Amino acid sequence: MKKKWLSILLCGAMVAVVATGCASKTSSQKPGDKPSAEISDVKAVDQKKVFVPANWVKSVIDGKQKESENYIIIEASWGKAEEDKAYTKAHIPGAVHLNTDEIEEDKYWNIRTGEEIAKVMKTYGVTKDTNVIIYGGDSGATRVAFVFLWAGVENVKVLDGGLDAWTKAGYATKDGIETAKATTKDFGLKVPAHPEYVLSIDEVKDKLANNKNFRLVSVRSIDEFEGKKSGYSYIKRAGEPKGAVWGHDETDYRNEDGTFINFDKAAAMWAEQGITKNNDIAFYCGTGWRATIPWLMAYQNGWTNVKLYDGGWFVWQMDEKNPVQAITPQEAAAKYK
Known part of the structure; x- marks a missing residue:
């Protein structure tokens, strides 16, 4: 009864109340109510701005942002990549899968130790200066984003609306599994930088x-x-x-x-x-x-x-x-x- 059960319960509750992430096509916002992550003309965003729209992520991939020089895109959810049918069927090109078990210990589901998280960072090629973009179908994405900020990554983004926002914008997806490229570089700070x-x-x-x-x-x-x-x-x-x-x-x-x-x-x-x-x-x-x-x-x-x-x-x-x-x-x- 690990995170899979939590995911099932949360998803069940979400479906019962509203359709989120990968389902509904209708916005509940009132006319004139600007979306929290709306950015006109795909302009640069402040480092502390977390939630970003699909067109900004696309502009990073297309080399149009300062983040384009050093970034990673992560699809975060519970389970191994080969077991994540949503990821293997369709993901943002270049996105690697991160199993939330990698950032949480398996007794209380608390964040792993700084030493363990530092190893995760190396595995995914992340240092404090890497521009990290995360998305997912549930709050597993925000959980991972929080852990990366806690660790000391200075620029962490979450794709607002997840993969559904990406596909509704007309952008292509890729199937299969992509492998993260590990780094030998030092993270640059003692993890966690923000205990x-x-x-x-x-x-x-x-x-x-x-x-x-x-x-x-x-x-x-x-x-x-x-x-x-x-x-x-x-x-x-x-x-x-x-x-x-x-x-x-x-x-x-x-x-x-x-x-x-x-x-x-x-x-x-x-x-x-x-x-x-x-x-x-x-x-x-x-x-x-x-x-x-x-x-x-x-x-x-x-x-x-x-x-x-x-x-x-x-x-x-x-x-x-x-x-x-x-x-x-x-x-x-x-x-x-």
Whole structure:
């Protein structure tokens, strides 16, 4: 019951609510609501801008951006390349597959050690100066993007809308498997270069107890937050860490065409729950995938007060001494208003 089960459960939930990534052809954005990653005339983008459109990625491949000189495109998802039918059937030309098992240990699904991640970087030919473009059909792509930033890669992008956005733009795909080219170069920094991006369970407990400005933000479904279900076949207990507030689920961060919502809309969702830019924020979910979406959004928009509680509900519920809540988002947010 590894990530495959998580992927099945998440995909099932997403299909039940909205069609994302590789399905819907209709945008839910209102007229005049500029997509979060829209870039006119395929101009250059800031290094901290994470979400980018398909035409920008194509311009990199065509040699029209500064990133064109040193880049890698990664399709990130759970499982080996030969088992990933979506990748072997159609991927962006030049894209290599990265199995999320390579960046997560297999007990709690937390990020592997800095030494292990440094080896992954070498395997994929990545140094801190490599321009990394990542895409995928679910939040596995944002999970990998987060890990690369945590490691110290200075320019990490996520294709907004995934492969569906690429094909809808009329760009060609390739089948089969492409192999990453390893490098002998040093990464250039000690991995992780940004350990401050991640909070441990002990740090979360301390902040909940002693920091009134701290917000532990759950990025899980409403039924998960209210304790009606655990959300995972391998997690028996339901509920949330006591003191958590609701940051909405992954589906709420996506338009119907699979692209990500405008940041102003995300910030408004958080504000309704008593979460603002002035808070000390840690996003979490079940095992660390979904929570990377709002983290990347906040990072891209200059919020420096955001962390990822990597252990999530999975680690929290393992110790029955850890306090748990099963309340509504309104009840959770009331204490902060």
